[in-house]
Amino acid sequence: MAEPQFTPEEVQEGQRIVNYVITKGLDNDTIVKRFDEISEQYNKAQTLIGYKGPKWMGESLAALYPSNRENVKILDVAAGTGMAAFEMRKHGFVHIDGLEPSQNMLDEAKKSNLYERYICDVLGENTLDIADDSYTVVTMVGLSSEIMKKLPLKALEELARVTEKGGRVMINNYDRNFRSDIIRTNLSNLESRRVWKLEDEQTMPEISNGVGGILQVYMVL
Numbered sequence: 247m248a249e250p251q252f253t254p255e256e257v258q259e260g261q262r263i264v265n266y267v268i269t270k271g272l273d274n275d276t277i278v279k280r281f282d283e284i285s286e287q288y289n290k291a292q293t294l295i296g297y298k299g300p301k302w303m304g305e306s307l308a309a310l311y312p313s314n315r316e317n318v319k320i321l322d323v324a325a326g327t328g329m330a331a332f333e334m335r336k337h338g339f340v341h342i343d344g345l346e347p348s349q350n351m352l353d354e355a356k357k358s359n360l361y362e363r364y365i366c367d368v369l370g371e372n373t374l375d376i377a378d379d380s381y382t383v384v385t386m387v388g389l390s391s392e393i394m395k396k397l398p399l400k401a402l403e404e405l406a407r408v409t410e411k412g413g414r415v416m417i418n419n420y421d422r423n424f425r426s427d428i429i430r431t432n433l434s435n436l437e438s439r440r441v442w443k444l445e446d447e448q449t450m451p452e453i454s455n456g457v458g459g460i461l462q463v464y465m466v467l
Contacts, residue, residue, distance in 0.1 A: 252294050260294025261455060263287050268391045274368065277390050278347045281326075285350035288327050297329075297454040299388045299418050304333030306416065306448065306461055307383065315339050321381045321408060323369055324389040328355030334385075335360070343381075345369065369393075369401045379410040386417045394419055395426035402432050406441050409466045415442060418461035420453060433462075442466045 252260075267280045284291070311318050315338040322331050325344030334342060344361040346352050347368040355361060367374060369389075384405050389397070405415045423429065436442050442464040453459025 256294050257455065260291040263291035264295060264297075270392065272392050274347075274370070274393055277392060278368070281348035281390075282350040285327065285348065285354050288351065288354070289329060292329065292454075295455040296452075297388070298450065299453055299459065300329040300333045302450060302453070302459070302461060303330050303385055303387045303416065303418055304337055306418075306463070307334060307339065307385065308337040310414065310463070311339075311383075316341070318382045319343075319380065321345060321376070321384045322361070323384060323386040323405065324393075325355060325361065326351045326388075328358060328360035330385060330387040331355070331360040332358065345374070369397070369404065371398055371400045374404050374408060376408045378407055380408050382410060382413045384409050384413075384415045386415075386419075388419055389417075389423075391420065391423050394423045394429060396428050397432065399432045399435055402436055403441070406436060406464075406466050411466055413466050414445070415464040415466060416461065417464075418453075418459060421449065421458040421460045424460050424462070433464075436464075440467050 263284055266284060267277060318339055320334065320339060320342045322342055323345045325346040328344060331342045331344060342361055343363040343365060344352060344355055345365045345367060349366050352364045352366055356364060409415055437444060444462060445465045446463040448461040450459040
């Protein structure tokens with residue numbers, strides 16, 4: 247099936263909306279407020295710029311779990327409007343919870359009944375209101391660039407904590423965000439401590455509008 251074609255003006259408008267929430271130098275509170283503002287436009291904007299992150303995650307998850315998908319419990323971090331959950335459901339994954347700091351974005355996801363539990367909370371230095379070993383898989387698709395590049399160690403420890411042993415933490419984003427010294431150091435920290443190990447790394451030449459992407463899969467030990 248051919249991808250939809252948009253005019254340069256439409257693509258430019260989609261990029262303008264996306265740029266509004268990934269502007270360099272924004273603090274986390276401002277980023278969340280901006281997501282609240284553009285929540286109703288978000289899906290259309292990502293479609294206009296050809297964003298492939300959610301589809302990529304759905305396909306990668308399906309490849310890892312070829313059977314018994316109805317028994318796989320997933321936490322979708324940085325859930326947004328549920329674009330990743332929509333793709334996961336296409337492959338038969340049904341037990342999906344969403345974690346997202348923007349209530350307006352979660353409200354958009356609720357319109358399509360994409361999650362079983364809607365958790366409005368930030369991923370940071372805090373402890374999530376989620377029990378240990380709750381999920382088979384934790385996914386994180388397209389976390390806002392300014393948040394990901396300075397994601398604290400505690401946040402990654404929380405992803406591992408809520409994932410069962412032998413389960414996976416799967417992260418995809420623009421390749422440039424994985425080059426941040428902070429995120430590289432913190433991801434490696436959990437590896438060196440045997441909290442998890444890098445099981446797979448995939449690349450995509452263009453995750454959206456000419457920008458490459460990386461997907462990393464960590465197995466929790």
